[in-house]
Each structure stands twice: as structure tokens, then as C-alpha cells.
Amino acid sequence: xxxxxxxxxxxxxxxxxxxxPAAAQSSPEDGAQAASxxxxxxxxxxxxxxxxxxxxxxxxxxxxxxxxxxxxxxxxLNLDAKGQGARASASLETAVLDGAAAQxxxxxxxxxxxxxxxxxxxxxxxxxxxxxxxAARIRTLYVKLDEGWVSLTAGRQVVNYERGALxxxxxxxxxxxxxxxxxxxxxxxxxxxTFPLGPTGAADLVAAPGTAPEQGLYSARLSGLVLGVDGxxxxxxxxxARTTYVGADFKADLEAGxxxxxxxxxxxxxxxxxxxxxxxxxxxxxxxxVAAEYYYNGGGAGADPLSPDSHNLxxxxxxxxxxxxxxxxxxxxxxxxxxGTGTILASYSVAQGATLGxxxxxxxxxxxxxxxxxxxxxxxxSF
Amino acid sequence: xxxFGLLLALATLAAAAGAAQSADExxxxxDENMSxxxxxxxxxxxxxxxxxxxxxxxxxxxxxxxxxxVEFTNPEDRGTRYLKLDKDLWIYFPxxxxxxxxxxxxxxxxxxGSDVSYEDAxxxxxxxxxxxxxxxxxxxxxxxxxxxxxxxxxxxxAAYDRRLMWIDVERxxxxxxxxxxxxxxxIKTSAALEVQRVGERWYPSRTEFVSKxxxxxxxxxxxxxxxxxxxxxxxxxxxxxxxx
Numbered sequence: 001x002x003x004x005x006x007x008x009x010x011x012x013x014x015x016x017x018x019x020x021p022a023a024a025q026s027s028p029e030d031g032a033q034a035a036s037x038x039x040x041x042x043x044x045x046x047x048x049x050x051x052x053x054x055x056x057x058x059x060x061x062x063x064x065x066x067x068x069x070x071x072x073x074x075x076x077l078n079l080d081a082k083g084q085g086a087r088a089s090a091s092l093e094t095a096v097l098d099g100a101a102a103q104x105x106x107x108x109x110x111x112x113x114x115x116x117x118x119x120x121x122x123x124x125x126x127x128x129x130x131x132x133x134x135a136a137r138i139r140t141l142y143v144k145l146d147e148g149w150v151s152l153t154a155g156r157q158v159v160n161y162e163r164g165a166l167x168x169x170x171x172x173x174x175x176x177x178x179x180x181x182x183x184x185x186x187x188x189x190x191x192x193x194t195f196p197l198g199p200t201g202a203a204d205l206v207a208a209p210g211t212a213p214e215q216g217l218y219s220a221r222l223s224g225l226v227l228g229v230d231g232x233x234x235x236x237x238x239x240x241a242r243t244t245y246v247g248a249d250f251k252a253d254l255e256a257g258x259x260x261x262x263x264x265x266x267x268x269x270x271x272x273x274x275x276x277x278x279x280x281x282x283x284x285x286x287x288x289x290v291a292a293e294y295y296y297n298g299g300g301a302g303a304d305p306l307s308p309d310s311h312n313l314x315x316x317x318x319x320x321x322x323x324x325x326x327x328x329x330x331x332x333x334x335x336x337x338x339x340g341t342g343t344i345l346a347s348y349s350v351a352q353g354a355t356l357g358x359x360x361x362x363x364x365x366x367x368x369x370x371x372x373x374x375x376x377x378x379x380x381x382s383f
Numbered sequence: 384x385x386x387f388g389l390l391l392a393l394a395t396l397a398a399a400a401g402a403a404q405s406a407d408e409x410x411x412x413x414d415e416n417m418s419x420x421x422x423x424x425x426x427x428x429x430x431x432x433x434x435x436x437x438x439x440x441x442x443x444x445x446x447x448x449x450x451x452x453v454e455f456t457n458p459e460d461r462g463t464r465y466l467k468l469d470k471d472l473w474i475y476f477p478x479x480x481x482x483x484x485x486x487x488x489x490x491x492x493x494x495x496g497s498d499v500s501y502e503d504a505x506x507x508x509x510x511x512x513x514x515x516x517x518x519x520x521x522x523x524x525x526x527x528x529x530x531x532x533x534x535x536x537x538x539x540x541a542a543y544d545r546r547l548m549w550i551d552v553e554r555x556x557x558x559x560x561x562x563x564x565x566x567x568x569x570i571k572t573s574a575a576l577e578v579q580r581v582g583e584r585w586y587p588s589r590t591e592f593v594s595k596x597x598x599x600x601x602x603x604x605x606x607x608x609x610x611x612x613x614x615x616x617x618x619x620x621x622x623x624x625x626x627x
Contacts, residue, residue: 045461078478080462087627091478140480146627148618158480185479196623199468225471230484253471257486282486323430323496323600324437352437353458382458 040084045383046077053376055100070100085146091139102133108179115177117156117186140187151194156187159206161221161234162261163249166314166332167295167307169263169276170247172217172236173208176306178332181345181359181378188217200225215240228253234263241302242268256283265299274298280314289318309336324349339365353382406516409530412555413548416584417508421446421615428497429603439495448509450620451501460495464625467501475625482625498571498592498602500542510534513541524549524558543570554578554585569595581609 052071074095081088097105106129108114118137122130142155162168166176166183177184190208197203201224209216216239223232231250238245247263258281266273280293293314301308316330326347333340345359357378364371421444428439439460445451453465462477472485494501510516514534522531529549536544542562549559556578562571577589589605618624 043461045458047458078461080477139478144627146623151623160479160481162481185481194623196621199621200471202622228471251484253484253486255486257484284486284492320496322597323432323498323602324435349437355459 041080041082043080044078046075047380047382049074049076049378049380051101051376051378053100053374055104055372055374057370057372059370068100068103070102070104071098072096072101085148087144087146088142089144090141092141093135093137093139095135097133097135099131102131103129105133105135106130113179115179115184115186116175138187149195151196153192153194154190156189157192158185158187159190159192160185161219161232161249163230163232163251163259164261164278164280164295165282165291165293165316167261167276167278167293167304167312168249169261169278169295170221170232170234170236170245170249172219172238172245172263173206178306178341181343181357181361182330190217197224200230213239219245244268256281265303274300274303276303287320289320291316307334309334311335334365337365339363350379355380355382406518406530406532407511409518409532409550409555410510410514410516410534413550413557414509414511416555416586417510419445419447419611421613422609422611423613423615424606424609427605427607428495428499429605430497430600431602432600439497444615444619446615446620452619452624455495465494465501466620466622466625468620472501473622473625480626482622493594493602497604498594498597498600499604503573503590503592503604513538514546519547521552522549524551527558528552529558551578551585556585556587571595576603577605579609581611584611 050071050073053069055068055070057066057068072095074093077090077092079088079090079092105114105120106125109120114120115137117139118135121134121136125133138156140156140158142153142157144151144153159171159173161171162174162185163170168174173188173190175186177186188208189210190206192207193205195203201222204219204221204223206219206221207216208218217236218239219234219236221232221234223230225231229250229252232248234245234247234249236245236247237243244266245263246266247261249259249261251257251259258279260277260279262275262277264273264275275298276296278293278295280291282289282291284290291314295307295312295314297304297307297310297312311334313333313335314331315333316328318326318328320326327345328347329342329344331340331342341361341363343359343361345357347355347357350356355378357380358376359378360373360375362371362373423444424442426441426443428441430437430439438457440456441453442456443451443453449467449469451465451467455461455463462475464475464477466473466475473482474485475482493499494503513536515537517533517535519531519533522529529551532548532550534546534548544565545563545567547561547563548557550556551558556575557573558575558578560573561569562573564570572593572595574591575587575589576591577587578585579588581588586606586609588607588609589603591601591603593601
């Protein structure tokens with residue numbers, strides 16, 4: 001895990017704001033304190049998530065395949081300190097992985113598939129992988145200064161330009177982590193300058209220089225609500241890939257919600273440009289919420305290593321069976337490579353702040369005709 | 384006999400006109416209590432299925448029926464924020480630092496999985512602007528005399544096609560209500576459990592909502608520290624406030 005100077009600066013600011021008057025004024029209602037109108041506050045919260053599963057991976061011949069058992073315990077900690085016009089925020093995670101969970105993570109380390117914000121102990125292990133692994137990640141760690149007409153956010157943050165439910169061609173900053181039960185967008189070490197334009201508009205400048213400014217990522221974006229359509233125009237530069245991007249995205253409400261996200265990439269080399277585009281819709285009827293999205297990747301693995309093929313689909317269906325029970329199903333399907341993953345999850349609120357989940361997850365294809373699956377349960381307690 | 388029939392018809396029309404006038408007057412007094420310019424409160428939703436109850440807490444500000452901003456403060460939803468501008472709604476998820484525009488049809492649905500609609504929780508209720516009123520008679524609710532008034536939607540933006548209200552004759556607050564769909568089906572009921580004096584007005588500070596579309600569920604929506612006509616910063620009702 002690489003933590004930049006920006007993130008360290010954010011950590012120091014968080015500590016200083018937390019140690020100031022805000023900490024003394026923390027008098028939470030129901031254990032929490034947060035209000036946009038408050039001048040200062042300190043909020044500490046998080047969750048503990050226990051996950052246990054049995055897994056299968058192989059060619060489809062179950063007698064020859066490999067079965068395993070794994071479990072993980074994850075502590076998530078969120079700290080948020082606010083002062084007058086200033087804010088520091090951190091979202092940290094640490095997890096203990098056992099059995100198949102440790103071995104799967106180890107395999108991902110060897111294959112270079114580990115999320116960029118995650119590190120592991122031990123750093124080396126015997127052949128076949130370790131039986132126990134400790135993982136740690138800093139999801140976000142940033143400071144924000146807000147003067148009303150302009151705000152500056154520095155540190156690890158989720159830039160989140162995305163319009164779509166899963167794919168976001170215009171967002172060159174945010175990588176996806178698809179290893180869990182639902183997609184997670186990873187933070188970037190960046191500086192972000194935002195100028196609000198009226199109630200719904202903004203001009204946004206983001207720089208993620210990394211260790212070599214000429215290799216960094218930079219973007220400018222103009223967004224707003226026009227005639228009921230949420231839209232944005234953006235331009236970006238990837239120094240490492242020596243590529244310039246222009247893009248546009250929108251979401252419109254026509255009873256159902258319709259959205260689109262388009263980006264055109266022009267390399268410095270003079271080679272032909274390529275485009276990526278995503279479009280989809282979401283709708284609710286009765287107790288159901290449904291979303292479907294199509295994604296075209298004209299740039300190949302270089303533009304999007306997670307979805308390197310041209311044609312991709314994503315679908316998501318949520319059934320709110322009761323106030324306490326949700327059942328959801330989602331599919332990510334690579335139409336060109338004929339591979340995909342599907343997840344079904346039932347979540348039940350078993351007590352105040354506690355959610356029990358039962359899930360099944362399957363993956364197939366990917367060029368080797370391999371299949372894999374997990375059946376498991378989760379228990380998460382928030383505090 | 385012919386003259387008597389004419390007189391009877393005129394008397395009936397006059398009585399009907401008088402009743403309609405009374406219903407309008409009653410509704411005007413309800414609007415005086417329920418409509419507001421700027422409002423701020425802390426809220427708590429207690430969602431019950433059978434014997435199991437979960438709660439959600441929030442802080443909210445609203446400006447008329449067009450603008451509202453809510454921040455949830457209970458552990459599971461802490462930092463989740465809603466911004467409503469006219470018929471547009473955005474939700475901010477703090478963990479993902481993600482702002483999502485929500486389609487308008489969701490505005491008529493329950494907020495955060497409860498039986499409380501966005502209108503119930505966030506909007507100034509100017510009934511006169513959206514409904515025609517008819518006085519149906521008088522009744523008694525929990526020992527208090529009430530007018531029974533039927534409201535029929537006259538604009539498509541009305542949340543319900545028909546509402547039946549039991550309005551306290553002294554305080555002009557609906558103590559009980561039935562909400563109906565266009566089909567005539569009863570879809571929700573509400574009952575004021577507590578009515579609070581806030582400045583010059585009476586306001587239901589604790590209300591029970593029961594969805595008739597689900598079995599054995601109810602939500603009690605309680606408002607505390609209610610303040611009307613406070614000076615709100617207009618920047619509270621902006622996209623920038625979602626990520627502050």
C-alpha cells in the first residue's frame with residue numbers, strides 16, 4: 001500500500017481537528033453526532049463484519065474440482081472531524097483472513113489483482129499460500145477546506161465522476177474492486193478544487209500527480225442540472241499513458257431514470273483514438289428496484305483491465321421484501337469473452353444495527369472454461 | 384307543491400354551499416398550522432414489524448414544499464444525506480463519497496424503507512393548493528371532537544388521489560387520516576399520537592403511519608426540537624452541501 005504525502009497530511013489534520021474543541025463538544029444523539037448546520041463535530045463509527053463461506057473452483061467436473069472453506073473478520077472504522085469551514089475524514093479497514101479466504105487473497109497478490117489500497121501481512125508465504133493473512137487498507141483519508149465559493153479536498157478520496165451503476169468511462173481516477181459481494185470504488189491520492197455554480201452546478205479540477213507529476217492524472221469537469229437533466233462535460237489527461245480524454249455524461253428522469261457516460265481517448269502517438277461508453281436505466285415498481293447497464297470498451301485492456309472486452313452487461317435487481325429484509329441479485333457479463341459473475345444476497349436486520357446476510361456467488365468462463373462459486377453468510381454489526 | 388319543491392332544492396343547494404365553505408375554512412386553518420416557510424427539526428423513525436422495532440434518526444431542514452435537506456445520524460446510515468429540490472432528489476453515500484440522482488417516482492415511496500413518504504417528512508403541506516375539500520360530518524377521536532373532511536386531488540402533483548381527515552375542532556390538526564389510491568384502495572393510514580404547541584401553531588410532533596399494502600408493519604415518525612421560520616442558509620439546499 002502506498003500512502004502519499006497528501007494522505008499523511010490528511011491524517012495529521014484529522015488528529016488536530018479531533019483534538020480541538022470539536023472533540024469536547026461531542027454529545028451524540030443515539031451514539032452519533034452529525035449535522036450540516038453544526039459548526040464543529042466529531043463522529044466516530046464503523047462496523048465489524050464476519051464472513052464465512054465454502055467455495056468451489058474447477059473446470060465444472062465437481063469430482064475433480066477443489067472445495068475449500070474460508071472466513072474473514074473485518075473491522076471498519078470511520079472518523080469524521082468538522083470545524084468551521086474545515087473537515088478531516090478517514091475510513092480505515094483491517095481484516096483477518098482464514099483458510100480459503102487467505103489463499104484466494106494470496107493468489108490475487110501473485111497475479112497482481114490486489115486492490116491498490118490494500119496491503120497484507122505476511123508479505124511472503126510457503127507454496128500454496130498462507131493459512132492466515134492480515135489485510136489493511138486506507139479507503140479514504142482526506143482534509144477539506146470550504147470557503148463557500150470554493151472548496152479544496154486533499155488526500156485519499158473517491159473522486160467519483162461516475163454516472164453509471166458500474167462502469168464510468170469518464171472517471172479515469174476511480175478503480176473498481178469487484179472481489180467482494182458488491183462493487184467498491186477505490187480512493188485516489190488527489191487534490192480536488194471545486195467551485196459551486198448555483199445550487200446544482202460545479203466546476204471541478206482534480207490532480208493526482210503521484211510521485212512524478214508528468215506521469216499523473218489530471219481532469220477538469222463542468223456539471224449541472226439543465227432542464228431536469230443532470231449532465232457534465234469533462235476533459236482529462238493521463239500522463240503515464242500519454243493520452244488525452246474528452247467526455248460527457250448525463251442522467252435524466254423520465255419516470256424511469258436513464259443515464260449515459262461517454263469518453264473519447266486520443267493518444268499522443270498519433271494512433272487512432274478509441275471510445276468507451278456506458279448507458280443504462282433504473283426503475284422501481286412496487287417493492288422492486290431494477291437497474292440495467294451496457295458498456296462498450298473500445299480501448300481494450302489498456303483502457304480498462306477489469307473489463308477488457310468490447311461488449312459488457314450489468315444487471316441488478318433488489319426486492320425489498322419487508323422493512324427488514326432485502327433480497328438482491330446482480331450479474332456482470334462479458335458478452336465478448338463469454339464470462340461473468342453473478343451474486344444473490346439476502347440481508348435481514350436481526351437487531352438494531354445488526355444485519356445477517358446469506359449469499360451465493362458464481363463465476364464462469366474467462367477463457368479457461370473454469371467455474372467457481374461461494375456459498376456463505378455474513379453478520380455485520382454497526383456502531 | 385311545485386314551489387315547495389323549488390324551495391327544498393334551493394335550501395339543499397344553500398346547505399351544500401355552506402358545508403363546502405365550512406370545509407374550505409377548516410382546511411385553511413389546517414394549512415395555517417401545517418404550512419411553513421423555513422423549518423428545522425430532529426427526527427426519529429421507529430419501524431415496527433410484528434414485535435420487532437428498528438429506528439433511524441435524522442436532522443432535517445426544509446423550505447416550503449420545494450426544498451429539503453436531511454442527514455441520517457443512526458449508525459447504519461450515518462452521514463447519508465438527501466437533497467430535494469422541487470421534484471429532483473439526490474442521495475449522498477458517505478462511504479463511497481458518491482452522489483446519486485434518484486428518479487422522481489421514488490419520491491412517492493417510503494423514505495429509507497419506512498412507511499413515511501418524503502412528503503410526510505419533508506414538505507410544507509398546503510392542502511388548499513392541491514385538494515378540493517368536502518365536509519362529511521363530525522366524529523370523535525380519542526375523546527376529541529373532529530370534523531371529518533374529504534380531500535380530492537385537483538392537481539397531478541398531489542401525493543394521494545383522496546384523503547379522509549379527522550380534524551380537531553379546536554386545534555385544527557388532523558388527528559387521524561386515511562389515504563386512498565385512484566382505484567379507491569386504502570393504501571395508508573396515519574394517527575397523530577402527540578400534538579405540540581410550537582409558537583402560535585399546533586403541530587403533530589409524533590405520528591403513526593400504517594401501510595395497508597404490507598402486513599403487520601407501522602412506522603412512528605417523531606419530530607423534536609421543531610423550529611419554524613428560522614433563518615436557513617440557502618447554501619444548505621445545494622449539491623455542495625451534500626459533500627460538506
